[in-house]
Amino acid sequence: MARAGLTADRVTEAAAELADEVGFDNITVSALARRFGVADASLYSHVKNLKDLRVRVAVLAARDLADRLADATAGRAGKESLAGFASAWREFARTRPGRYQATQMPLDAAVVAESAGHLRIMSITYAHLSAYGLPEPDLTDAIRLLRSTYQGFFSLEASAGFNHPRDLQDTWTKILDVLDVALRHWPSNPQGNDHESPH
Amino acid sequence: MARAGLTADRVTEAAAELADEVGFDNITVSALARRFGVADASLYSHVKNLKDLRVRVAVLAARDLADRLADATAGRAGKESLAGFASAWREFARTRPGRYQATQMPLDAAVVAESAGHLRIMSITYAHLSAYGLPEPDLTDAIRLLRSTYQGFFSLEASAGFNHPRDLQDTWTKILDVLDVALRHWPSNPQGNDHESPH
């Protein structure tokens, strides 16, 4: 009988597609095997186990996302860069929800250290804020704020966590405005500055 | 033989404790039954199925969280209220991780409409920002920003998503400063305001 032509990469790719359809948390080697018309056990020649499969998807997804972020920030600075970065990320989360979830998967440090995608995401993230001229540790704080806000927004958006009739896109635009202002008026003194941020 | 004395409430409570230990996504009726020294099937007299159990935990957890948020904002306004609210939420996420995850579970609208905890969380959330005097739709946008930021921060914190050596508590304090400033200098005109926020 004809073979399905499985390889680790092809299995990972199919798992990523499956994740986009049913959610990263619901990928199953059985479902994947069914998709290839193959017995469950056949996949274990290409992938160690379910955990390994998930890690592979996470690494693949990070590469995808890094490419998009790089495109979205290339040749831009300041708010253009901020908005491009954030909206590319959001677009990724919306059109590739399973892969997006995969990028949030906690990974061993050793895996991250060898995942080009994860490393590129980090460096792009730091780089795209350079025009705001924030010194450390404010830069790290700012990045944590952005990451937190985006991740929270996307996962609330995905789980329909926003009930209010207010248009989500309008909120998104406003949030980017606010973040841009916050970055430009970043409070640099230790707490307590009141009505005007110094700059 | 002595009976375990199961009721729906006691099962739900135990499930919440289990969730805090192994993660909300990893609660299992088998593990729960083991914990009571009872056969798996015995739990199905008190709980319809795993989904139902999870929903019950979510409703219970929301009640817990609402109580804490109410305490943390009582008699406070402005930044005190903001910081109390946010830190109570964070404390909940850190000390009751399973219950916290449960509060993020997507629920049917009908379930939310009957969950006192979920409803109270919403009303407390809106109320605790009243001192900032934001009109709609800015208030909704602001709440979405806060919810997104908190949720993202907590889930990144829980999954060890912050690698940088910068102290997390310091970042947290700074983020609250920034959010407070953002709320006080909320850009109210449609985009494009540049170096100073009007007020």
Add this chain to the structure above:
DNA sequence: GTGCTAACCTAGGCCATCTAGGAAGATAAC
């Protein structure tokens, strides 16, 4: 064709969810 290296198989163990129907404890009625 022969041999080799994969890709893929069957069989089966383990553990999870969940249903059906039965037994045994608790409670109240008499």
Add this chain to the structure above:
DNA sequence: GTTATCTTCCTAGATGGCCTAGGTTAGCAC
């Protein structure tokens, strides 16, 4: 104290997912 009843908890078993061990076969190199 016996009886009737309700609820609690049981055993048995179906289904389906993960995963291992070991065998078979397709496809390629020569």
